[in-house]
Amino acid sequence: MKNKILxxxxxxxxxxxxxxDAAIRGEETVITRSGEPVAKLxxxxxxxxxxxxxxxxxxxxxxxxxxxxxPGNFLSGFRE
Numbered sequence: 001m002k003n004k005i006l007x008x009x010x011x012x013x014x015x016x017x018x019x020x021d022a023a024i025r026g027e028e029t030v031i032t033r034s035g036e037p038v039a040k041l042x043x044x045x046x047x048x049x050x051x052x053x054x055x056x057x058x059x060x061x062x063x064x065x066x067x068x069x070x071p072g073n074f075l076s077g078f079r080e
Contacts, residue, residue, distance in 0.1 A: 019029050023043045031039040 019041055022029060023041050026043050028043075029041040030037045031041065
């Protein structure tokens with residue numbers, strides 16, 4: 001009996017892998033039980049990040065001397 005269960009599990013795993021491959025290709029699969037739809041396997045659509053330039057305009061202030069050389073003893077406060 002164990003062999004039959006193991007064979008069925010392996011067959012389902014192979015079949016599921018094929019369904020996942022189909023989803024990766026963009027296909028949708030409806031899973032049924034006794035002819036009634038019970039679930040749908042669909043690909044996940046990656047959301048594109050929309051870059052909105054100028055959103056922080058006027059909200060960030062950069063000092064005039066932001067790129068000025070650091071004081072000589074400044075780095076002594078950091079460990080190497």
